[in-house]
Amino acid sequence: MAEDKLKDFVTAVEDEVVKRSYNVNYGAHKVGITQRESADYYTNWARTGTYDQDLSKGKIYNGPIVAGAVLAKHYPTNRDNISILDIAAGTGYVAEELLKYGFKVIDALDPSEGMLEIAKTKGLYRKYICEFLNGGTVSIPEDEYDCCVVSGGMGEGHIPCSGLHEMIRVVKPGGLVCIVMREEYLSYVEDYKDKLEPLMAKLEKEEKWKRLSRDVIPNYSFNKNGVVFKYEKC
Ligand SMILES: C[S@@+](CC[C@H](N)C(=O)[O-])C[C@H]1O[C@@H](n2cnc3c(N)ncnc32)[C@H](O)[C@@H]1O
Structure with missing residues (x-):
């Protein structure tokens, strides 16, 4: 096959892979999907x-790489x-x-048993907590994590807007809350539109936490922008 034809072929195959991944991922984010349905969807997936x-990390989805780099920058020493x-x-x-x-020292919280089963095979975490983070209280004491x-x-x-309260509760005063997410969700996910950032601001006004930064980043996933929020618990 001539070189340019081969290139077109490779691009077409890559496009197909990305399209398929996008559709599979969308299945967990369908409009109106409940938290339980989404967690079960992840388990099946x-x-x-x-x-x-x-x-695939580093190709289609870069959130974890960004999160790792943000935390590494925030904690330059004594990471262990x-x-x-x-x-x-x-x-x-x-x-x-x-x-x-x-x-x-890293613990995992996730409501999807299937996802945690894979994480366990990799032996990455100290603890595996199979729970939803939502409006309720998770089985973690207050001020537990840095x-x-x-x-x-x-x-x-x-995670609904109300999950922010638990993020703050489980972190020690002076500790960091870091959220990396797709930017466009702020404008069309019903639970976040005109709600997530106003709640973040309200919590800051109430001196529950203090914003350290809000950065928009390119190519978070599927070539779409991400946004990284960093807050310090008061
Ligand atoms: C796209 S995956 C991200 C997994 C991992 N953080 C990563 O970056 O690869 C989304 C994860 O969010 C979890 N999830 C969904 N709703 C949740 C909730 N209310 N509380 C905690 N985790 C939730 C799902 O079970 C799923 O494992």
Whole structure:
């Protein structure tokens, strides 16, 4: 095959792979999907054994790489003593990045048994907590972690706005809450539109936390922008 034809062929195959991944991922974010349906969808997806391949880190989905780099910058030293709760941990992409930077004390929270089954096979976390982060109280004491991080856990049928209260509760005063998410969800996910950022601001006014930064980043996933929020608990 001539070189340019081969290039077109490779591009077409890659486009097909991305399209398929986008559609599979959309299945977990369909408008109106409930939290339970979404978690079960992830479990089925994980049990097909193709999740990590479909949302390939560093190609299609870069949230965990960004989250790892943000935490590494925030904690330049003494990383092995920093306790981190990886919320919506999934199959452990974020922990894979954190371990590369020398973080060692990382717990996983995720409501999808199937996703956590895969994370367990990788042996990345100290604890595996199979629970939803939503308006209720998770089985974690107050002020437990130095940091909590969310990558890919915000979206339709995922962590609701009310989950912010728990993020703050489980982190120690002075600790970090880092949320990495797709930027466009702020404008069309019903639970977030005109609600998520106003709630973040209200919590800041109430001196529950203080914003350190809000950065828009390119190519978070499927070539779409992401947004990274960093807050310090008061
Ligand atoms: C796209 S995956 C991201 C997984 C991992 N953080 C990563 O970056 O690869 C989204 C994860 O969010 C979890 N999730 C959905 N709703 C949640 C909730 N209310 N609380 C905590 N995790 C949730 C799902 O079970 C799923 O594992």
